[in-house]
Structures are given as C-alpha cells and as structure tokens.
Amino acid sequence: MTENQDYSDRPALRCKRCGWVHFAITPDDILPGVPTDKFRQCFKCSAPVSELEIIPESEAPKGVTIQGVLWSALLQKFGLDATSGGRVVA
Numbered sequence: 001m002t003e004n005q006d007y008s009d010r011p012a013l014r015c016k017r018c019g020w021v022h023f024a025i026t027p028d029d030i031l032p033g034v035p036t037d038k039f040r041q042c043f044k045c046s047a048p049v050s051e052l053e054i055i056p057e058s059e060a061p062k063g064v065t066i067q068g069v070l071w072s073a074l075l076q077k078f079g080l081d082a083t084s085g086g087r088v089v090a
C-alpha cells in the first residue's frame with residue numbers, strides 16, 4: 001500500500017461475514033508487479049468482494065491502517081456517477 005495518499009473519495013466497505021472494514025481501490029492504486037489476488041477478497045476472512053457492503057465513512061475505524069480492495073462497483077461508479085464523489089447509498 002502506498003502511504004500518504006488521499007482516499008477520501010473512496011467508499012468504506014465492510015465485510016458482511018466478519019465485519020472487517022476496507023476501502024475501495026482501483027487497479028491504478030496497486031503498484032506494478034504486486035499480485036492483485038489479495039485485493040479481491042476480504043483481508044480478514046477471504047470472503048469475495050461481493051460480500052462487502054458500503055458503510056458511512058463515520059462508521060469506518062479511525063487512526064488505523066485500512067486495507068484496500070478492488071471493488072468492481074467502484075470502477076463502474078467512476079464512469080457512471082462521478083458527481084457523487086464515490087459516496088453511494090446502497
């Protein structure tokens with residue numbers, strides 16, 4: 001993960017199975033040569049990203065390192081709903 005990046009426009013995603021919170025990233029966020037497999041599942045319980053749900057940023061833990069996940073819906077939103085700033089109400 002790259003440090004000191006601004007992810008404020010990325011929605012927080014919580015795993016429905018274990019409750020672990022991630023944030024959505026795009027393939028561009030992953031450094032070249034780094035395997036993407038581990039970004040396609042829950043960091044904690046390995047649930048597929050389809051098991052993740054968007055939560056309000058206020059519910060995301062503060063002051064901790066949050067793992068990023070490749071989340072296909074974000075990629076779609078980038079094109080379809082750029083004005084929302086990534087904030088989506090499911």
Ligand SMILES: [Zn+2]
Binds near residue numbers: 015019043
């Ligand atoms: Zn999980």
